[in-house]
Amino acid sequence: MKLTGSQAAIESLLHENVTVIFGYPGGAIMPIYDALYDYTHSKKIRHILVRHEQGAGHAAEGWGRITGEPGVVFATSGPGATNLVTALGDAMMDTVPMVCITGQVNSAVIGTDAFQEADVIGVTAPVTKWSYQITQVEEIPFVFKKAFHIARTGRPGPVLIDITKDAQLASFDFEYPTEIKLKSYNPTTQPHMGQIKLAAELLNNSKRPLILAGHGIHISKAHKALFDLAQAADIPVALTLHGLSSFPNDHRLYAGFLGMHGNYGPNVLSNKADVVLAVGMRFDDRVTGRVVDYLKDAKIIHIDIDPAELNKIIHVEAPIVADAKPALQELLNHIKKQKHTQWVEEFHKCNAIEKTKIWDNDCNPKKGPIKMAEAVTRISEATNGNALVVSDVGQHQMIVARYFKFKLPNSFYSSGGMGTMGYGLPAAMGVKTAAPDKEVISISGDGGFQMNIQELGTIAQEHMPIKIVILNNGFLGMVRQWQQLFFDKRYSMVHMQSPDFIAVAKAYGIKGMKVKKREDLAGGISKMLQSKGPFVLEISVEQEDNVFPMVATGASVSDIRLE
């Protein structure tokens, strides 16, 4: 089949079962957009025009996280490509499959500082799993095949293909490869049996075992395997930020949310565990607190598909390089059925302490302004937890992570490793596009919302019925909280004046409502949920509300503060 490079690029996407592209056209990618004209008109593929390339990147991340398949982005050369860097970095840190296709200036003028030329491969190398610049049209099929293979296998990640304009315009005989085998890239997915036996022995002899589960559970679709293992060996399960919704939060073995603003129980008790099974998580500093004090007395089993994660932060007795699902399933075959009733109760006791000290007042205050936790709890109750929730970054993110009662597996999406403010709204576009039948709720703060507020335009144009919640406290809340606690309340550049968000939404043709009083909260939430189209619900919350518990930077998780 004789095709131009541009047609070949889109045909390659179709071979990879891509149905949606998030993108923004420009000079160096115009031949591809010209070819796209035919494919979108014949409805073979859908293109969503974003308002900023960063928005396309985060939308593709949302798509990648819910489907497990790479989200696809088109952007032009120069600024189009450099605008993707934050989203690429975010996807790299948070292990999200994504394929970005950027136009590049003509190969004859590369290196001459041509108009809209940027060294995209150079700029993006540290934030991509793999990248390649196509200058010859014949390279397109194999490079696309390789890109998708790399993005979706092993430890998933973002991949970038840069295509020069002349390669887009040239013609060749197109044939898409059916298989790919790379000499240098063969991720190990099956666990080593010797290591499994070693891990099983550690768990079988443990009195106080603890499971720390992360994003890998979702990526590997290991929810049942995790549940079965925890159940059989009676092991409490604590979850990282990205691990949330991988284990039922109403189960007696649910130990809670780990980390700096996580639950009291899993933080204080992790240092009392004698054996820790960490799976699909990477001992981020937000989880470990001061590393020298972390899991000091525990023997650690670590399952991860990326060998570089094993022994990276802490020493591990039983490192297991594998995909989480087969590793957990195999482990189950070697596990003795046990009961750790007393140990499990210790978590329940901690929960009770946290409930009295924090939850009750945060979620159900009787007077004063609306609290963030209260708003999130009411949304959680109103949806019965049956929603896909996308958060931005900051105080509200920790509040959502703490208080939303996720019912669906893999239903919480947030920027963890990079902590990218502005992630939430565009990521929700990707989630909603991939799951149009599910309720998708984007929850942001007033700061982060304004970092990608322009995507309201995309949401309006594409009629995406996303429910958009803004928890407005008039501050960059998390920074303000730190300034209050660690910088003598010297509030430096954290007070933020915002526009009338409802008027902004209205200008985009999106309905909205502002809630200031407690008695209007339930009504506002129900109006939002009943709305057929997109809806912006702005909730004015307590200005100087703090997120607790908190493990201060440099402190041990055992020293978690409840107030």
Add this chain to the structure above:
Amino acid sequence: MKNYYTIIAFTENTPGVLYRIADLFLRRKINIESLTVSEVKNEDQSRFTIVVFAEPDLVEKIGKQLYRIIEVVKVIDSVDTDLVAREIALLKVSANKLEQRKEIEHLVSISSFVRIIEVKKNYLILEKTGTEKDINDFYELMKPYGIKEFVQSGRIAVFNT
């Protein structure tokens, strides 16, 4: 404790690999003492020989992180005792007077792995191969005569096992 390590990495022979490898060392703030890249015969692969001075723990970690680079096929880190390693140096040594010239020629004849590759009116160009230490020693030996120019390659090494 810090030590010299030779990291030998086999990679696909494609552009951009050097960039990614260098970036990894930059992120970990490990200075590359020497670097040699050569083609592996009949394999379409490159062989990176990277010498670093670093803590053993960090060398192990960077070895694993190198595998994250898609094009990296195999990484082996080793200490000097596992290797036979050589470098090559070129020295342009002043030799204005006959007496000097004779002395240098004599030293070259009784030294190992040194040869004269250019003879000019005012200078000699010498080629010395050996370990870093051999080359340093020879440099010191020639220093009194006046070294006008000196250049040394990175290390190449094969496993002695």
